[in-house]
Structure formats: structure tokens, C-alpha cells
Amino acid sequence: MSEFRMPVLGADMEAGTLVEWRRQPGETVTRGDIIAVVDTDKGAIEIEVFEDGVVDRLVVQPGTKVPVGTVLAVIRSAGGPAPAGVPAAAVAPAPPAPVVRPAPPVPAAPAAAVTPASPAARRRARELGIDLAGVRGTGPGGAVTLDDVVLAGASPAGEPAAAPVDRADGMRRAIAAAMARSKREIPHYYLATPIDVRGATAWLADENARRDVPDRLLLAVLLIKAVALGLRQVPELNGFWTDGAFVPGRGIHVGTAISLRGGGLVAPALHEADGKSLDVLMRELRDVVQRARTGTLRSSELADPTVTISNLGEQGVDEAFGIIYPPQVALVSVGRVVDRPWAADGRIEVRPVLTASLSADHRASDGHRGGLFLAAIDRLLQKPETL
Amino acid sequence: MTPDALKQTVLDALVGVAPEIDRAQIRPDVPFRDQLDLDSMDMLNFMIALHKALQVDVPESDYRQMATLASCLAYLAGKLAAKTPAGPDRPR
Numbered sequence: 007m008s009e010f011r012m013p014v015l016g017a018d019m020e021a022g023t024l025v026e027w028r029r030q031p032g033e034t035v036t037r038g039d040i041i042a043v044v045d046t047d048k049g050a051i052e053i054e055v056f057e058d059g060v061v062d063r064l065v066v067q068p069g070t071k072v073p074v075g076t077v078l079a080v081i082r083s084a085g086g087p088a089p090a091g092v093p094a095a096a097v098a099p100a101p102p103a104p105v106v107r108p109a110p111p112v113p114a115a116p117a118a119a120v121t122p123a124s125p126a127a128r129r130r131a132r133e134l135g136i137d138l139a140g141v142r143g144t145g146p147g148g149a150v151t152l153d154d155v156v157l158a159g160a161s162p163a164g165e166p167a168a169a170p171v172d173r174a175d176g177m178r179r180a181i182a183a184a185m186a187r188s189k190r191e192i193p194h195y196y197l198a199t200p201i202d203v204r205g206a207t208a209w210l211a212d213e214n215a216r217r218d219v220p221d222r223l224l225l226a227v228l229l230i231k232a233v234a235l236g237l238r239q240v241p242e243l244n245g246f247w248t249d250g251a252f253v254p255g256r257g258i259h260v261g262t263a264i265s266l267r268g269g270g271l272v273a274p275a276l277h278e279a280d281g282k283s284l285d286v287l288m289r290e291l292r293d294v295v296q297r298a299r300t301g302t303l304r305s306s307e308l309a310d311p312t313v314t315i316s317n318l319g320e321q322g323v324d325e326a327f328g329i330i331y332p333p334q335v336a337l338v339s340v341g342r343v344v345d346r347p348w349a350a351d352g353r354i355e356v357r358p359v360l361t362a363s364l365s366a367d368h369r370a371s372d373g374h375r376g377g378l379f380l381a382a383i384d385r386l387l388q389k390p391e392t393l
Numbered sequence: 394m395t396p397d398a399l400k401q402t403v404l405d406a407l408v409g410v411a412p413e414i415d416r417a418q419i420r421p422d423v424p425f426r427d428q429l430d431l432d433s434m435d436m437l438n439f440m441i442a443l444h445k446a447l448q449v450d451v452p453e454s455d456y457r458q459m460a461t462l463a464s465c466l467a468y469l470a471g472k473l474a475a476k477t478p479a480g481p482d483r484p485r
Contacts, residue, residue, distance in 0.1 A: 219444040320432040
């Protein structure tokens with residue numbers, strides 16, 4: 007038997023609202039299955055189970071907001087004893103336990119289905135007092151768009167929302183708490199290095215000229231892969247600082263900061279990024295950006311990044327020094343690509359250059375190692391065809 | 394395709410990429426990136442949506458001509474006109 011608890015989906019999460027159960031008592035679950043949907047400041051998150059087993063009972067009803075760590079459900083381990091409550095070895099042959107308990111009636115939940123919606127649409131819906139569940143979505147995957155909300159607001163049918171949640175405010179507060187904690191607890195050190203990306207951008211242009219539109223790559227994917235491979239060489243930047251010690255990440259899961267146009271940001275993980283091809287990473291990045299913006303990320307994506315990349319170059323920033331997302335120990339920031347005079351082979355040429363910078367936790371690593379890491383990224387980007 | 398239908402298709406593609414866009418607010422001569430806060434992923438998704446809707450392949454080297462609504466409509470109209478006389482879509 008194990009207790010399935012409200013997961014911590016990032017250092018800044020304190021509570022979540024159970025929106026929907028996707029599995030009922032008696033049903034089998036396999037590690038990685040989505041068992042529930044939880045609503046947080048970061049949108050609706052699909053929650054995965056961490057073990058194989060059978061759902062024994064559901065403890066929390068949909069519509070309930072509970073702190074992280076609260077038991078949501080009880081899961082019987084696969085092959086384990088039926089519900090007992092005492093160590094199996096201590097009991098005499100027990101009467102056969104019911105394999106399936108009578109399922110408790112699941113009350114019609116106030117929000118039985120998640121309504122995928124963009125953060126801006128959610129905010130406008132709140133302002134207008136519209137229940138998103140009653141709005142027809144025309145966005146990707148049926149997501150409710152700002153247009154849909156405005157349209158619904160113009161019609162008299164829109165019902166006032168039962169319990170409006172101020173998501174943007176909530177996200178702001180959550181970011182504030184995480185960043186304040188980071189600056190309070192983490193002794194950051196900062197390093198930066200300009201990187202000549204003539205080879206990388208030329209390779210990319212060549213590659214994309216050969217590809218159909220849907221298969222094209224973005225520079226961001228080369229950067230993610232280079233960071234992931236660089237972390238193999240400097241593993242003390244990949245993981246967590248927990249209880250006074252460095253805990254190496256199990257796998258290299260690169261969190262990619264995605265800004266939400268309604269405000270705020272999320273940094274879901276691309277799992278095992280060091281072992282994936284650029285094509286796979288590109289597909290996953292597109293998928294995760296889409297889901298971040300429509301508000302349907304999965305728990306593992308939010309809970310387990312072992313490092314984070316922030317690509318502020320997109321906003322035209324030359325360089326940035328980010329704040330580490332605790333309990334991670336490193337954050338890589340990438341500035342925009344600009345043409346600069348560049349000295350190489352005794353000559354000065356104009357080359358496209360970007361600045362990569364590292365914010366790292368000095369408790370877990372030293373500047374020397376951080377420097378080696380940035381040098382590794384530089385080296386990797388000089389050979390884009392090997393990424 | 395009429396100019397109006399083309400505009401509708403382009404706006405649909407944009408809203409599909411960035412659902413929060415208010416299509417009535419789009420100014421035709423201001424770059425999408427500036428007024429809609431689109432990043433390179435959004436632009437790529439925009440191109441993919443257009444590719445799907447119009448069977449038009451915009452090479453990266455032409456992205457510059459897709460920067461604003463007005464220039465984008467002009468560019469696509471040209472592309473569509475060039476491909477119509479050739480008969481059916483090229484096989485993919």
C-alpha cells in the first residue's frame with residue numbers, strides 16, 4: 007500500500023486543487039499513467055503515478071484545494087498484499103480481502119473536466135465573471151482563447167464563475183516566493199562567455215532549407231542539447247541542493263523557461279535531453295511550449311528539471327544572469343545572436359555571437375568547474391552536426 | 394482564394410498559435426513580433442499552420458517578408474498566384 011500525495015510541482019507550489027480523477031478504485035495503474043488533474047497557479051497539471059498498482063481508494067474529492075503532501079489516494083502496490091494496515095508477515099492467513107472495494111460514489115464535481123485555456127483567456131474570464139467550462143474553445147486542442155471568452159462575455163449566456171481563482175496573482179506570488187528563497191539561501195556565482203555561432207547558425211540554415219516547414223529546427227534546440235551534453239562533463243551542475251548536500255540529478259532533465267503571454271513563466275523539463283536527437287528534442291519542445299500555453303503540463307515535467315535554461319535572447323536581450331530555481335543548483339541564460347567584430351586566426355571578422363551565462367550555486371560547485379562547463383558548451387556548438 | 398479569405402486564414406493561423414491574440418487589435422504594418430510578443434517558436438508554428446492551410450512552403454530566408462500582416466498577405470498572395478496555374482499541388 008502506498009499513499010499518493012499532492013505532489014510538489016516546483017519549489018514555489020504550496021497547494022493545489024484536485025480537478026478530476028482519471029482512475030477509479032479498482033483500476034490498475036502503471037508508473038507514468040495520469041491518475042488525476044490538479045489545478046495550480048501554473049495551469050491544470052496532469053499528475054502521473056510513480057509506481058505500478060491498483061487504486062485502492064480516492065481520499066480527496068474533486069473541487070478540493072489541499073496543501074502539497076496531502077494524501078490524495080491510496081494505491082495498492084502491484085503484487086503486494088491487499089489492504090491490511092498491518093505488516094503482512096504479522097498476520098495469520100486472513101480472510102480473502104476484497105480485491106475491489108465498492109467504489110465510493112464520486113460526486114458530480116463542480117469542475118469535473120479541465121477546461122484548457124490560455125492564461126490570458128483565464129484572466130479575462132475571471133474579470134468578466136465567466137465560467138470557462140461553459141465557453142466553446144476554438145484554440146489548439148479545443149483550448150479556450152481570449153477571443154472565445156470575449157465572445158462568450160458578449161452573449162448573455164455566460165454564467166458567473168463559482169469560485170474565481172486569481173491565477174495571475176497566484177503565479178506572481180509563487181514566483182516571488184521561489185525567487186526570494188533562492189536569493190536568501192543560494193550563494194550564486196555568475197560567469198559569462200561570448201560564443202561564436204557562425205558555424206551553428208549556418209548549419210541550421212542549411213539543414214532547415216532542406217526540411218519541410220514542420221520538421222525545421224530552432225537554435226534553441228541546439229542550445230538545449232549542448233547544455234545537456236556539457237552537463238555530462240560537469241555533473242555537479244546537474245541536480246539539487248537538498249538538506250545541506252548536493253544530490254546529483256538522476257538523468258539530465260533540462261527545464262526550459264517558457265514565458266506565458268498573460269504574465270509569469272513555467273520551466274517544464276525535457277527529460278534525458280542529453281540522449282535525444284535534435285529532431286526528438288524539437289518535437290518535445292514544440293509540444294511542451296504548446297501545452298504550457300494552453301495549461302496542460304504533466305507533473306513530472308514540472309517536478310523534476312535538474313537544471314534550467316532561460317533564453318532571453320528571444321526578447322532581444324544581449325545577456326542575462328538568472329536566479330537559480332531552487333532546489334536546482336544551476337541556471338543557464340542565453341542572450342540573442344548579434345553580429346559582432348570577432349578576432350579569429352589573427353583577423354577581425356564580423357560573426358554572429360551569443361552570450362551564454364551561468365548562474366550557479368557555490369555550495370555545489372566552484373567557478374573553475376562552471377567555466378569548464380561554459381567552455382564545453384562553446385566547443386559543442388562549434389560542431390553542430392555532432393549534436 | 395479571395396484577399397478576404399486569405400486574411401481570414403492568416404488570422405486563424407495566428408490565433409491558433411497564440412490563442413490570447415485579439416484579432417481585431419492587430420495592426421497591419423507593425424511586425425507580429427513587436428505587437429504580439431511572438432518568439433521564434435511561435436513564428437515556426439505560424440509557418441506550420443500556414444503550410445497546413447495553404448500548402449505553401451515559406452523558406453526561412455523569406456521569413457523577413459512575413460514580419461507584418463500586410464507584408465505577409467502580399468507575400469502569400471504572390472506565392473498562391475504563382476502556384477495556381479501549375480495545376481494541382483505538388484505532391485508531398
